[in-house]
Amino acid sequence: MTAQHQSNPAMHSAPEHVALPAPTAWPAVLALGLTLMAAGLLSTNIVSVVGIALSLVAGVGWARQVLPHDRHEMVAVSAAPVQIATPHRKVTRMAAVQAAPHRARLPLEIYPISAGIKGGLAGGVAMAVLAMFYGIVSHGSIWYPINLLGAIVYEHIDVSTAQVEAFHIELLLVATVLHLATSVLVGLLYGAILPMLARRPILLGGVFAPLVWTGFLHSILDIVDPILNQRIDWWWFLASQIGFGIVAGLVVVRQVRIPTWQYPLAARAGVETPGMMDEENNHS
Amino acid sequence: MAIPKSSRGVVSEWLFTADHKKIGLMYIVYSLLFLVIMGIEAILMRIQLAHPHASFMSPQAFNRLFTLHGTTGVFFVAMPILFGFGNYLVPLMIGARDMAFPRLNAFSFWMTAFGGFVLYASFFAGGSFLQGGSAPDVGWFAYAPLTSTTYSPGHSTDYWTLSILLAGVGSVGGAVNFIATILCMRCPGMTLGRMPLLAWMNLVMGGLVLVTISPLTAAQIMLMVDRYMSGHFFDTAAGGSVVMWMHFFWIFGHPEVYVLIIPCFAFVSEIVPVFSRKAMFGYPAMVAASVGIGFVSLGVWAHHMYTVGMPSYGNAFFVLTTMIVGVPTGIKIFNWLATMWGGKIRFATPMLFCTGFLFQFLIAGLTGIMLATAPFDWxxxxxxxxxxxxxxxxxxxxxxxxxxxxxxxxxxMTGRMLNETLGKWHFWIMVIGFHLTFDFMHIPGLLGMPRRVYTYEPGRGWETWNLLSSIGVVFQAAAVLIFVYNMIQSYFKGAPAGNDPWDAWTLEWATTSPPPDYNFAAIPEVRSRRPLWDIKHPEDPDWKYE
Known part of the structure; x- marks a missing residue:
């Protein structure tokens, strides 16, 4: 075991004395005075009067400590240097920084952020088309699914079916914002995740994920919003989710991938990593 | 004006000191005293709740105990102990000689201390001492209208209000000092990007305290106006609002949790790398997560108020923000785990407690996310x-x-090592006690047991879980006794520590143990996040890579 011993280089230029703030009772006295001022509310006015007097005296005393200059005291500095030692053997850093790139767990290539946005927007269009198609087939109105989406921000949606099938400009605006924002966010998620899914990314991202998401929503919506839950046709909901997933996935995978920086994360962080590398001198 | 240092008595050496280390230690000792008091209150409550229909104490005494237990824990144990560690460590870690405002620092400590004394003076004021005197009984968040003179006559609530007002002044003074010290007194070379995570997190904590203590103080003053000057801020019948109290309190109350936990994150961020023998993984992400938590935590307060009947978009907003605050917290947990990953971990007692924290805080976060979901919280x-x-x-x-x-x-702090064997006993008994008490406490809650009941009916499925929770407290008390014994014994007879017993990398280990009054003979100069690594490994310093 080797030991590294160094004295602190800073000690070489140490002064003989250091000026430090002189001890003072006034902060404690002021705190006591303020406490007594308050405590007078719980007891008698005399306590408050004593507190006010103490606070005034302490305030003046404190001011005299710091005006015109802070009062300091000189403390002698010890001449003995402070030894800084380590019993640990030296550790080399990751050789990978200089060596050929080595893929550990990161994908070799990823999609650019724009791929996720494009995929999300395209998937959003597909989902909207499917949803409106459902509205026409089931209710003879494209506004039905749009109103349902917009209504989730409102407290009461216990209205007649005819009202849900009618056009409402505020619900259209709310639904559009929600749909666009969610589509882009989910698209970004697709862009980030698809390179990780080495096998059948479209199947996993386009079918499996919508199934899980639909199942999750189906299980909780009756608790979160039972009225909304009654109006949702879950098979159509699932179909529109799958439509989103497949279209978004197809758009994303058609984008040009960019290579990742292949150094392991530890190497990129510049840390020593015992256990993942040979150590200097082969000491045990 | 500078005068030579003169010898002083122990009392004036400590009580009138402006030295950040002594003030820090006074904070810590003061908090430990209140930790013991708070623990005794918890033991008494758990004795009462161990069995249904117990008559160990009266309902009034129980109400006073849970009020003081909560108030003490938040304001007079957790906050001052963290301020104490911060006071002691921040100047040392950033290479400064003291805090920016040493006298304000002393004043802040004394305001906090007197606040605690005022709270406990209530026990001796009016009425019978054994019945709790005039100790407050409105709970630690003191909802209106329970605090009005109608429902809380006499001075019991005033003790609570004034003690928190006084301690609040101390907290604000401390926060100003932390911020000024960290921003203005770093040694040469210590850029914000090289600052120890403990300093970063105390900076965030200071900012949070400044923002959140103000509404609490305002609410306390409004309450005093209601009680003494016929005000109606929280009097619904006269046009006031009890919900306004809840908003004011929780605007303070929830960020307060982060005021407490962020310095604890700092402890973990300093300890885990040293005992894993690796540099902190993802330093910039840790800083960003800490700052992010600081900001987002200011927008989550009403998740304590779902049952008030807020509009659905209000509920949705606070569900969302509370979920979001889990993201930077998760980043931190990943970074601590990534720091440990592949490291040569030494499970010394500090690391054991950090490991326990990682697991337990994860569970706490998960139940927090559950409670953040409005329908679950209802x-x-x-x-x-x-x-x-x-x-x-x-x-x-x-x-x-x-x-x-x-x-x-x-x-x-002392130049002596704490006993490792006793430390491990402390840890394992504490783990057993903690999990016995608080794992099983979830279950009666799920079965419908309300908080703050002084007893309960048998036959509701709550008995066994309450008994187990009470048994766990015995283990926790034993663990704390071991800890106290270890501290006292080690202080007098512990093995000499040396300057750098853990082979650590931050500046506090570059001076003697305990440090001299002036901390460093000459102000150090740093070139990386691990200045002691650079000194110990001149052939391979960190600054080459940062």
Whole structure:
């Protein structure tokens, strides 16, 4: 075991004395005075009067400590240097920084952020088309699914079916914002995740994920919003989710991938990593 | 004006000191005293709740105990102990000689201290001492209208209000000092990007205290106006609003949890790398996560108020923000785990407590996410599930890391090592006690047991879980006794620590143990995040890579 011993280089230029703030009772006295001022509310006015007097005296005393200059005291500095030692053997850093790139767990290539946005927007269009198609087939109105989406921000949606099938400009605006924002966010998620899914990314991202998401929503919506839950046709909901997933996935995978920086994360962080590398001198 | 240092008596050496280290130690000793008091209150409450229909204490005494237990824990144990560690460590870690405003620092400590004394003076004021005198009985968040003179005559609530007002002044003074010290007094070369994470997190904590203590203080003053000057801020019948109190309190109250946990994150961020023998993984992400938590935590307060009947978009907003605050917290947990990954981990006592924290804080976070979901909270608001969740954060998160900090920095503060064997006993008994008490406390909450009941009916399925929770407290008390014994014994007879017993990398280990009054003979100069690594490994310094 080797030991590294160094004295602190800073000690070489140490002064003989250091000026430090002189001890003072006034902060404690002021705190006591303020406490007594308050405590007078719980007891008698005399306590408050004593507190006010103490606070005034302490305030003046404190001011005299710091005006015109802070009062300091000189403390002698010890001449003995402070030894800084380590019993640990030296550790080399990751050789990978200089060596050929080595893929550990990161994908070799990823999609650019724009791929996720494009995929999300395209998937959003597909989902909207499917949803409106459902509205026409089931209710003879494209506004039905749009109103349902917009209504989730409102407290009461216990209205007649005819009202849900009618056009409402505020619900259209709310639904559009929600749909666009969610589509882009989910698209970004697709862009980030698809390179990780080495096998059948479209199947996993386009079918499996919508199934899980639909199942999750189906299980909780009756608790979160039972009225909304009654109006949702879950098979159509699932179909529109799958439509989103497949279209978004197809758009994303058609984008040009960019290579990742292949150094392991530890190497990129510049840390020593015992256990993942040979150590200097082969000491045990 | 500078005068030579003269010899002083012990009393004036400590009580009138402006030295950040002595003030820090006074904070810590003061908090430990209140930790013991708070623990005794918890033991008494758990004795009462161990069996149904127990008559160990009166309902009035129980109300006073849970009020003082909560108030003491938040304002007079957790906050001052963290301020104490911060006071002691921040100037040392940034290479400064003292805090920016040493006298304000002393004043802040004394305001906090007197605040605690005022709170406990209530026990001796009016009425019978054994019945709790005039101790407050309105709970630690003191909802209106319970605090009005109609429902709370006499001075009991005033003790609570004034003690928090006084301590609040101390907290604000301390926060100003932390911010000024960290921003203005770093040694040469210590850029913000090289600053120890402990300093970063105390900076965030200071900012949070400044923002959040103000509404609490305002609310206390409004309450005093209501009680003494016929005000109507919280009098619904006269046009006031009880919900306004809740908003004011929780605008303080929830960020307060982060005021407490962020310095604890700092302890973990300093200890885990040293005992994993690796640099902190993702330093910039840790800083960003800390700052992010600081900001987002200011927008989550009303998740304590779902049952008030807020509009659905209000509920949705606070669900969302509360979920979001889990993201930077998750980043931190990943970074601590990534720091440990592949490291040569030494499970010394500080590391054991940090490991316990990692697991327990994760569980606390998960139950927090559950309670953040409005429909779930509607079912379990004001139940023992909430109490269990909160104590998972406070004990499993905060107290465990405070213990870790004691084992890690006690050698620096005293020059003596804490006994490792006793430390391991302390840890394992504490783990057993903690999980017995707080794991099982979730279950009666799920079964509908409301918080703050002084007893309960048999036959509801709550008995066994309450008994187990009470048994767990015995283990926790034993663990704390071992800890106290270890501290006292080690202070007098512990093995000499040396300057750098853990082979650590931050500046506090570059001076003697305990440090001299002036901290460093000459102000150090740093070139990386691990200045001591650079000194110990001149052939391979960090600054080449940063």
């Amino acid at each position: 079912q379990l608001s004001n139940s023992y599930f909430v109490v269990a969740h909160f104590h998972y954060v406070i004990v499993g998160g905060i107290l465990f890391t405070i213990f870790a900090a004691f084992y890690y920095w006690f050698p620096k």
